Amino acid sequence: MSDELKTKTSLGVEIKKDKQVITLCKNNGFIFRNDYFIDVDTFVTEERGKGYATVAAVHLIDLLLKNDMYPLWETTHENIPSHKLALRLGFEVEENYPVYAFILES
Template identity: 35%
Template sequence: MIILNRTEFDYVKMLLNKIKVTCPTFAYSILDGYIQGTVYADSRFPKTVMFGTNSGIYFVVGEINNLDFNNFLYELYRQRKNKKLRFTLFSSSEKWNCAIKNQLKDEIKQLRRFSFKYDIDKELDDKKLLCSDYSVEKINAEIIKNSLEFNKEYYKEYWGSISNFIENGFGYCILHDGKVISECSSIFSSQQFAEIDIVTHKDYRGQGLASIIAKEFIDYCLKNRIVPRWDCDVSNKPSIKLAGILGFANPEEYSIFV
């Protein structure tokens, strides 16, 4: 097992294109230098690759028969779990699902998720008008300071720092009398993709605010030639419903292990 440097990332991108697998946005975030992370591989011209964020989110892809590489993966999982550190592993195929389950058995839990594709041709309803005491703002450092959900700790976990998010990410929020009540932010983004993370304050739910702010986010993506992405658990019916309203369709199921 080796760790690749940025000069070798183009070959990894070629590998991802060759095997035509749906790759989570955070992997592209690492490859494009939007966030810090590690790319592990079986060789300098890899057949098996694993991406790891500094916060403990991983994605493994490629051939499953590299025993030394696989043993490193499983040992890394056990080491992080023993230290009570996060280890969330995204799997790229059913073969990897079986390999992970066969090796780690009852040590690990499998969760099923959907990854939706954005239908650029779908016509969305016009944005609803907000009352005069509501306003839409692009997320900045001041808004982050006053957010209850997407706060400093959130951006530190996924982006490393607020300043890195401001430089490489984006998002929008709705304010009510200056209070942050609904937010749609890029939990990860890259040159090509932006993955949506969205939340509305519990006292303001049921007003359609999530769809309003998500459309702002999607509009920004389309104007900047970025593909918006929507992922959620297969059991999250409200999220699946909202995804359909916003133009996300044809979900592909994948597994994560925690």
């Protein structure tokens, strides 16, 4: 791994409860010019649906826009909660495209 990659930092927002990270909204690894792809995860199943992902995403989007960066949202076709959150945050569906993966047998 290159030294440049090891030291690369990313913007993100985390929400903690009792010192445990509940939700993390951050770059998903893709940055192109000013386009900044974001992901949000609420790791604790019991904490889902309580608005933590919305709060984290709103804060990160605000930070990105203040820094002249353009937030983009990708999700799988099946991830309905992600679709609903993206629309609630003001994103609009721009395009759909296939994603190809290697299927590894265990």
